[in-house]
Amino acid sequence: MRVYGRFELPPDKAVLHRKAVRLEWWTIAFFAAGVALLAVTLGQSQAMKAAWIEDMLGVVPPAAFLVADRYRNRRPNDRYPYGYHRSVSIAFLAGSVTVLGLGGYVVTDSLLRLITRERPPIGLVEVFGYRFWLGWLMIAVMLATMVPAILLGRAKVRLARQLHDKVLFADAEMNRADWLTAGAAVLGVLGIGAGLWWTDAVAALVIGGDIMRDGIRTTRSAVADLMDERPSVVDGSGPHRLPDELLAAVRDQEWVADAWLRLREEGHVFIGELLVVPRPDTDRLLDRLATLEKFARDFNWKVHDLVIAPVDRIEVDRDDDAR
Amino acid sequence: MRWLVAAGAAALLSFAGGCTWPQDAGTTLDDVRGGVLRVGVSEDPPWTHVADDGTPTGAEVRLAQRLAQRLGARIQWCPGSESALMPALKDRVLDLVVGGLDAAAPWTAEVSLTRPYVTMRTVVAVPPGTTVPDDLSGVRVGVRAGTAEVAALAREGAQVVALPEVTGRERMPVVVGEWRLQELGLTPLAHDLSRHDHVWAVPPGENAWQVEVERFLLELSHPEVTRLLAEAEAAP
Numbered sequence: 290m291r292v293y294g295r296f297e298l299p300p301d302k303a304v305l306h307r308k309a310v311r312l313e314w315w316t317i318a319f320f321a322a323g324v325a326l327l328a329v330t331l332g333q334s335q336a337m338k339a340a341w342i343e344d345m346l347g348v349v350p351p352a353a354f355l356v357a358d359r360y361r362n363r364r365p366n367d368r369y370p371y372g373y374h375r376s377v378s379i380a381f382l383a384g385s386v387t388v389l390g391l392g393g394y395v396v397t398d399s400l401l402r403l404i405t406r407e408r409p410p411i412g413l414v415e416v417f418g419y420r421f422w423l424g425w426l427m428i429a430v431m432l433a434t435m436v437p438a439i440l441l442g443r444a445k446v447r448l449a450r451q452l453h454d455k456v457l458f459a460d461a462e463m464n465r466a467d468w469l470t471a472g473a474a475v476l477g478v479l480g481i482g483a484g485l486w487w488t489d490a491v492a493a494l495v496i497g498g499d500i501m502r503d504g505i506r507t508t509r510s511a512v513a514d515l516m517d518e519r520p521s522v523v524d525g526s527g528p529h530r531l532p533d534e535l536l537a538a539v540r541d542q543e544w545v546a547d548a549w550l551r552l553r554e555e556g557h558v559f560i561g562e563l564l565v566v567p568r569p570d571t572d573r574l575l576d577r578l579a580t581l582e583k584f585a586r587d588f589n590w591k592v593h594d595l596v597i598a599p600v601d602r603i604e605v606d607r608d609d610d611a612r
Numbered sequence: 613m614r615w616l617v618a619a620g621a622a623a624l625l626s627f628a629g630g631c632t633w634p635q636d637a638g639t640t641l642d643d644v645r646g647g648v649l650r651v652g653v654s655e656d657p658p659w660t661h662v663a664d665d666g667t668p669t670g671a672e673v674r675l676a677q678r679l680a681q682r683l684g685a686r687i688q689w690c691p692g693s694e695s696a697l698m699p700a701l702k703d704r705v706l707d708l709v710v711g712g713l714d715a716a717a718p719w720t721a722e723v724s725l726t727r728p729y730v731t732m733r734t735v736v737a738v739p740p741g742t743t744v745p746d747d748l749s750g751v752r753v754g755v756r757a758g759t760a761e762v763a764a765l766a767r768e769g770a771q772v773v774a775l776p777e778v779t780g781r782e783r784m785p786v787v788v789g790e791w792r793l794q795e796l797g798l799t800p801l802a803h804d805l806s807r808h809d810h811v812w813a814v815p816p817g818e819n820a821w822q823v824e825v826e827r828f829l830l831e832l833s834h835p836e837v838t839r840l841l842a843e844a845e846a847a848p
Contacts (some may be wrong), residue, residue, distance in 0.1 A: 408637045408817020410724030413826040420830060422634055422823060484635030486817045 293365045296558060299590045302452055309448045309457055310358060313351040316441050320347045323434045330430050339395050339493055340474045346391050347467055350384035350460035357456060361556055377456055377556025382511040384459035388466060389504025395470065395497030399490040408486040424478045431471045438468040450523050453557055453591060458523050459507050466500040517553040531559065535588055539563065544571045549603045558593040564600050574599060637817035640707055641824055649685040651676050652697035654711030658844035662691040669847060671840035672710040679828050698722050704815045715809035724816040728809035729829035730837045733790045734761055736805055737798035744785050746802050754778060755787040764805050791841035
């Protein structure tokens with residue numbers, strides 16, 4: 290058996306991955322521009338501060354993705370015999386915690402503003418000799434930052450599902466959070482203009498709650514990944530079908546009497562152990578095991594680094610309801 | 613989510629309906645127009661000065677009077693320190709606070725500062741016929757005691773001469789606001805000692821009122837404010 294093999298995405302997925310890397314660089318550029326633009330229009334208003342801080346945090350998931358991208362394909366070595374796939378899981382955790390933190394910030398900030406009955410002041414602004422209400426400029430900037438966030442987020446969700454890339458997925462969530470808060474800020478500023486000081490804080494509160502829920506879900510999913518939970522689909526909504534399908538296929542081999550499989554997720558790929566009980570008088574066992582290993586790898590591109598052990602029987606020692 | 617959209621639509625409708633935009637969170641502009649304008653004054657000559665009998669004078673007092681006239685309002689003056697006036701302004705007991713406020717004033721958590729309406733420079737100026745190198749190190753410079761400019765001068769290495777009052781007859785370079793140059797017949801040196809962006813303070817969230825005040829202030833020209841300051845200096 291060949292060990293320390295390098296993992297490569299299949300060609301069609303590699304193309305998608307390169308596209309994702311490009312998208313992430315665009316995202317960073319877009320957030321940097323957004324931060325600069327907002328810094329200029331921010332003024333004294335507390336209303337836009339959440340959106341501004343959000344734009345700063347928005348750089349974390351794409352940065353985590355790009356850093357993980359540097360590591361994930363490295364060949365396993367004596368020091369890291371399992372390879373570097375987990376770097377993707379770590380990036381996923383970093384991205385998820387960022388989304389959660391952002392939601393928490395927006396919620397506490399807007400709650401505080403409601404409780405202290407803070408009334409946001411928005412006065413006049415002068416641009417190129419034209420004097421007008423600063424609120425209009427804020428709304429224009431917000432709408433301008435919303436468009437790329439929507440487009441980038443949508444493109445990333447699609448890629449994330451195809452690549453089974455949870456970091457990318459968390460980042461897409463972040464983009465969604467971004468344009469939602471921007472939208473809330475627009476409504477808030479309009480409300481302030483109408484003399485309803487509380488609209489701003491209430492809109493931010495609702496959106497912040499939504500972002501926090503997303504953050505909790507993705508953080509749970511990231512922690513579960515690091516706990517070697519059974520593989521789940523990219524948005525964490527349920528178990529992945531691959532382990533059951535693979536086990537069924539292995540059991541269908543005519544020389545296999547019984548089999549047992551456990552897989553864990555390491556970034557893009559699934560890694561684990563397969564126990565097989567050969568039927569009595571199976572000949573050429575080593576050949577058959579080698580063929581089975583190749584079969585499992587070819588079964589799906591995500592199957593990587595599967596250790597196969599022949600055993601004489603499998604006893605499942607399950608004395609409670611833990612699943 | 614639906615009610616958010618509804619709120620946005622309502623805001624847009626009220627705008628389309630021709631109401632003033634933006635509107636106050638309270639009713640300040642409506643109350644002031646044709647009513648009483650309650651102005652807090654903190655002492656900062658020549659911007660503001662409160663005489664012993666309580667009568668306020670100064671450049672910003674004149675400006676506030678003009679604003680009141682424009683709105684058909686009667687002014688009620690309330691002298692006090694900034695720390696006393698700002699909390700009152702926050703709770704809309706006052707409608708406006710003036711007193712040479714700087715845009716960098718630390719009151720933004722309580723009140724709303726307007727857009728800066730004028731930038732005034734503090735300069736080192738010399739009597740005509742005197743030549744002074746641009747580098748001030750070692751040069752004797754007169755400055756009013758107890759001002760931030762004393763430290764600024766010291767940082768530039770000048771020999772500070774602290775005076776109770778700068779009169780322009782000291783026969784040495786002195787630190788003055790740019791509005792005094794003409795009156796005292798002094799020539800400013802090339803670089804400024806400090807610059808201050810001047811603002812007024814209004815209650816937070818009273819955006820119709822704030823926009824009205826800002827519109828009034830931004831119509832002022834720099835020479836106009838300089839003239840008012842010079843007049844205030846000249847007054848006894």
